Amino acid sequence: xxxxxxxxxxxxxxxxxxxxxxxxxxxxxxxxxxxxxxxxxxxxxxxxxxxxxxxxxxxxxxxxxxxxxxxxxxxxxxxxxxxxxxxxxxxxxxxxxxxxxxxxxxxxxxxxxxxxxxxxxxxxxxxxxxxxxxxxxxxxxxxxxxxxxxxxxxxxxxxxxxxxxxxxxxxxxxxxxxxxxxxxxxxxxxxxxxxxxxxxxxxxxxxxxxxxxxxxxxxxxxxxxxxxxxxxxxxxxxxxxxxxxxxxxxxxxxxxxxxxxxxxxxxxxxxxxxxxxxxxxxxxxxxxxxxxxxxxxxxxxxxxxxxxxxxxxxxxxxxxxxxxxxxxxxxxxxxxxxxxxxxxxxxxxxxxxxxxxxxxxxxxxxxxxxxxxxxxxxxxxxxxxxxxxxxxxxxxxxxxxxxxxxxxxxxxxxxxxxxxxxxxxxxxxxxxxxxxxxxxxxxxxxxxxxxxxxxxxxxxxxxxxxxxxxxxxxxxxxxxxxxxxxxxxxxxxxxx
Amino acid sequence: xxxxxxxxxxxxxxxxxxxxxxxxxxxxxxxxxxxxxxxxxxxxxxxxxxxxxxxxxxxxxxxxxxxxxxxxxxxxxxxxxxxxxxxxxxxxxxxxxxxxxxxxxxxxxxxxxxxxxxxxxxxxxxxxxxxxxxxxxx
Numbered sequence: 204x205x206x207x208x209x210x211x212x213x214x215x216x217x218x219x220x221x222x223x224x225x226x227x228x229x230x231x232x233x234x235x236x237x238x239x240x241x242x243x244x245x246x247x248x249x250x251x252x253x254x255x256x257x258x259x260x261x262x263x264x265x266x267x268x269x270x271x272x273x274x275x276x277x278x279x280x281x282x283x284x285x286x287x288x289x290x291x292x293x294x295x296x297x298x299x300x301x302x303x304x305x306x307x308x309x310x311x312x313x314x315x316x317x318x319x320x321x322x323x324x325x326x327x328x329x330x331x332x333x334x335x336x337x338x339x340x341x342x343x344x345x346x347x348x349x350x351x352x353x354x355x356x357x358x359x360x361x362x363x364x365x366x367x368x369x370x371x372x373x374x375x376x377x378x379x380x381x382x383x384x385x386x387x388x389x390x391x392x393x394x395x396x397x398x399x400x401x402x403x404x405x406x407x408x409x410x411x412x413x414x415x416x417x418x419x420x421x422x423x424x425x426x427x428x429x430x431x432x433x434x435x436x437x438x439x440x441x442x443x444x445x446x447x448x449x450x451x452x453x454x455x456x457x458x459x460x461x462x463x464x465x466x467x468x469x470x471x472x473x474x475x476x477x478x479x480x481x482x483x484x485x486x487x488x489x490x491x492x493x494x495x496x497x498x499x500x501x502x503x504x505x506x507x508x509x510x511x512x513x514x515x516x517x518x519x520x521x522x523x524x525x526x527x528x529x530x531x532x533x534x535x536x537x538x539x540x541x542x543x544x545x546x547x548x549x550x551x552x553x554x555x556x557x558x559x560x561x562x563x564x565x566x567x568x569x570x571x572x573x574x575x576x577x578x579x580x581x582x583x584x585x586x587x588x589x590x591x592x593x594x595x596x597x598x599x600x601x602x603x604x605x606x607x608x609x610x611x612x613x614x615x616x617x618x619x620x621x622x623x624x625x626x627x628x629x630x631x632x633x634x635x636x637x638x639x640x641x642x643x644x645x646x647x648x649x650x651x652x653x654x655x656x657x658x659x660x661x662x663x664x665x666x667x668x669x670x671x672x673x674x675x676x677x678x679x680x681x682x683x684x685x686x687x688x689x690x691x692x693x694x695x696x697x698x699x
Numbered sequence: 700x701x702x703x704x705x706x707x708x709x710x711x712x713x714x715x716x717x718x719x720x721x722x723x724x725x726x727x728x729x730x731x732x733x734x735x736x737x738x739x740x741x742x743x744x745x746x747x748x749x750x751x752x753x754x755x756x757x758x759x760x761x762x763x764x765x766x767x768x769x770x771x772x773x774x775x776x777x778x779x780x781x782x783x784x785x786x787x788x789x790x791x792x793x794x795x796x797x798x799x800x801x802x803x804x805x806x807x808x809x810x811x812x813x814x815x816x817x818x819x820x821x822x823x824x825x826x827x828x829x830x831x832x833x834x835x836x837x
Contacts (some may be wrong), residue, residue, distance in 0.1 A: 211792035222772030338751075453766045464713035 206250070207664055210263040210276040213247045213286065214342075221321040230313030237317040241324065243286075245294040248328075252283040256682070260333070269335065271395035277334030281686035284538065285461045288545045292453040292665075293324045295549070299661035300446035303377045303556050307358050307444045316356055321448070322349035324377035327458050336384045336470070337394045339462065340377065343426070346458070347373045350451055354443040365438035372425060372435040374490075378461075379422030382687045387470070396470050404473040413477050419466050420481055427459025429486070429523055430493030433516045438514035445556030448508065452515055453549030453665075457541045459500045460522045464538070465527065468690035487527040491621055493520030496626035497619035502635070507565040508555055510632055511548065513593055517625065518544045524605055524618070533609035534687035535680070536602055536620065542679050543598035543672060547590035550665030556585040556653030557662060565581070572645025580654050581640050585664040590669050593626045597673040601680065703752075710752040717745040725818050735814035739821025741792065746822075747829045755833045764830060767823045774820025781812045 205212075220240040224233040255278055255434075263276040270277075278286075300320070308316055326346025331340050349446060351373070355366035388394055390411045391570040404414055428436040435455075440448050471478060497516035504510040518540070525537025555565050557580040562569055574581040590599035602624060610619040653659070672679045721742035728734035750758035782793040790797035795809025 208786055208792065211786070215779060215782060218777065219783070222775040222779075226769055226774040226776075263792055264791055267791045267796055623792060 205240060206254070208263070208652055209251055209254075209264070210261055210278055210332060213244060213251065213332055214276075214325055216243055216247070216327040217321045217328065221318045221325065224314050224318035224321060228314045230305075230310060230317075233314040234297070234301055237321055240321060241290070241293040241297045244290040244324065244328065248283070248286040248290040251278055252280075252682070254278075255280055255283040256685075257461075265350055268641055271393050274335040274338050274499075275397075276332050277397065278332060279686075280682060280689055281464065281538065282331045282461065284682050285458065285541065285638075286328060288457060288542055289324070289327045289331060289454045292450060292545055292549050294448045295661045295664050296446050296553070298452075299449070299553055299556065302655055302658055303446045304444065305558060306560050306696035308356050312356060316444075317354070319349040319352045319356075322346075323353060323450070323455075330458050331461055334396050335394050336387060336396055336399065337381075339662050340381045343377055343380065343462075347377060347426075350447075350455060353447040353451070354439050356447070357442040357444050359442045361438070365435075365442045369435040369439045372432075374427030374448070376432075377423045379425065381419045381422075383415040383418030383422060383617065386411045386418065387579050390415070392420050396465070399470050400472045403471060403561050406659055416477060416481070418468075420463070420486075422464065423459055424486075424523075425458045425464045427463065427523075428516055429498060430489055430516060430520065431492070433519075436516060436532050437509050437512040440515065440552075440604035441506055441509040443558050445552065448593050449549050449552035450558060451510070453545040454553050455532055456515065456519055457522075457545055460519070460526075460537070462536070462543055463523070464690065468534070474646075480527055481657040482527045486523050487615075487618075490520040490522075490524040490527060491618055493517060494524070494625045495621060495628070498589075498632065501632045502628060504566050504632075507567060507570065508552075509549055510636075511555070514632065515548055516627065517629075518548065518591070521602070521606060521622075525609060528609045528615070530609055531684070531687050531691055532605060532611055532612050534690060536605035536686045537610050539605055539683040540602035541678055542683065543590070543602045543669070546598060546665050546669045546672065547587045550662055551584055551587035553581050553658070553662040553665060554587065557658050560654055560658065561652055567635070567639055568570050570639050572640070573642040574637075574641035576645055577653050579659055580662065583659075583662050584640075585633070585637055586666050587669060588629075588636070590673070592629040592633060596670065596674070598669045599680070600673055601676050605680070626674055627637060701812050705753055710748055711831060714745050714749055714750070717748070721745065721818075721822075722808065725813070725814065727809060728814055734819050735817025738814075739818040739823075740825060742818065742822040743825025743829075746826050750829065750833065754776060755830060759830065762826055764827075767830070770819050772820075772821035774816040774818070774823065777814050777816030779818070781809060 217381050220236055224236060227233050227236065258277040260277060262270065264270060265274040265276065304313060304316060323346050326342045326349060329342030330339050330346060351366045351370045354369060355363050387399055387488060390406050390409050391399055393399055393402060403412060425432045440452055443451065452628040494517045497513045497520065501510045501513035501517065504513060522537045523541045525533045525540060558565055558573060558577065561577060562573065588596040603626065607619045607622050610622065657661040700740035711777060721738045724733035724741060725735065728738065746758055785794045785797055786792055788797040795806045797800040798805035798808045
């Protein structure tokens with residue numbers, strides 16, 4: 204009986220736990236509750252993915268109101284995959300968060316921290332699972348508002364400014380999305396995504412629909428920080444508490460990419476000129492620029508957290524590039540990179556969290572000799588860095604392989620060359636850290652102290668998965684491919 | 700505000716009707732315009748008026764911050780809890796039909812409980828925001 208209600212429970216369980224955290228007040232208890240709930244969410248998303256792979260899409264009618272009248276939760280391979288990514292990262296970051304949060308956030312705010320964390324998890328899972336366009340906006344706001352709070356809890360006073368900057372830009376992005384959804388409702392009279400997809404082809408000449416497409420594209424690209432709308436991201440990631448950076452870097456922008464995928468290929472499933480122009484004429488060049496420019500900026504960054512943040516902007520470029528090819532291989536590469544990048548960037552930010560715990564900061568100058576003082580942490584960071592570069596036997600290689608395959612398939616030779624060049628840029632910025640950490644002597648009197656196990660294990664779980672999925676790709680690639688085929692079959696109709 | 704006798708007397712006169720009107724909007728929301736959000740805002744505004752005239756300390760003696768904090772969460776829990784209760788009764792999440800023998804009665808019970816949750820949270824959040832800003836210089 205309970206298995207039929209799993210789509211609702213996926214969102215409801217963390218939603219109920221968040222106010223319970225506020226009532227419990229005691230830091231340790233709220234952490235234990237949050238941990239339990241995040242593991243329960245993980246279990247639910249694993250079961251959901253299994254169900255979807257076996258039996259096809261699931262539909263859940265909220266309040267017993269049948270879709271398209273009521274709110275529908277619709278789970279297909281694509282969002283089951285993204286749900287899994289979000290809940291895995293949540294379940295791995297929370298054990299890590301205990302020590303990190305004790306160190307970085309005042310005791311009195313711990314329960315509020317975990318409540319916001321759970322609300323953010325709720326929002327991200329909700330955006331992903333819902334089959335209702337307006338419901339998507341509501342959950343997007345839940346996740347955004349709670350992530351502003353989480354970022355502002357950072358130790359550095361600049362965290363407040365970063366959170367405020369993100370609040371302004373994030374609100375503009377969400378407003379654009381809701382304007383777009385409003386126009387869709389105006390043109391079709393429905394908010395259910397499947398219903399929208401069925402009705403839109405008959406009103407495709409309408410200017411309202413074209414404008415809604417533009418609004419949603421811009422809103423979603425702001426949320427996922429595509430160049431040149433990425434200005435909120437580096438500061439937000441750099442000054443947020445370590446656990447928050449790892450969680451948001453691995454989930455929030457990924458869910459943004461999911462929104463774009465969902466709207467481009469499910470809601471606006473029919474072909475119209477503006478869509479091809481947007482994808483190939485606008486998003487493709489912008490994502491190539493994102494990859495090249497952000498990687499270059501990362502090379503000159505002195506703060507390693509900011510460096511990784513710029514690298515995230517570049518990696519988001521890869522994902523958008525994949526979907527701008529509009530081919531099964533390209534979209535597979537994009538979806539696959541959502542998964543792989545969540546693992547490696549999450550793992551790397553966790554490793555930085557360990558370093559912050561011991562050294563207090565991640566300025567490049569202070570990392571001298573840290574490879575000898577914290578060998579396990581630093582080695583995890585380096586393995587994650589290999590993933591960013593795309594060295595074989597890491598998951599980064601697999602996604603780059605598919606991306607280049609997609610570029611070659613679509614005769615975008617120049618882009619394939621640019622991808623290879625960007626790996627070189629990634630090599631440079633990762634090497635800068637490696638050089639300082641391993642080849643320079645630690646400062647006088649520095650103690651060699653490895654991070655506690657409660658932080659090392661989560662870091663290594665993500666980094667280990669990064670290596671595992673670099674070798675054993677049947678799950679990650681298989682599901683991404685099924686999802687891409689599903690999207691494009693509904694979508695482009697005649698695609699290969 | 701000690702010397703503003705008119706304000707103090709008028710506020711004392713107005714606050715009970717404001718709170719009563721909030722309850723009317725809350726419980727009549729089932730049949731007419733209104734509902735939990737509006738009622739919560741009006742109820743919260745009653746407290747805020749009291750705090751403006753008689754001071755934040757006095758208002759916080761009636762509504763201690765710890766209690767308000769619990770109320771903020773309680774409202775959400777009532778809303779979400781109704782959904783869970785529907786699951787236990789064998790319906791879908793927030794399917795009020797199963798809350799009574801007769802589906803129409805079930806819908807009434809469900810919506811009143813859910814709106815009550817909304818009202819409590821909104822009123823408590825209004826107060827929390829006001830107290831947070833009003834208590835800043837201290």
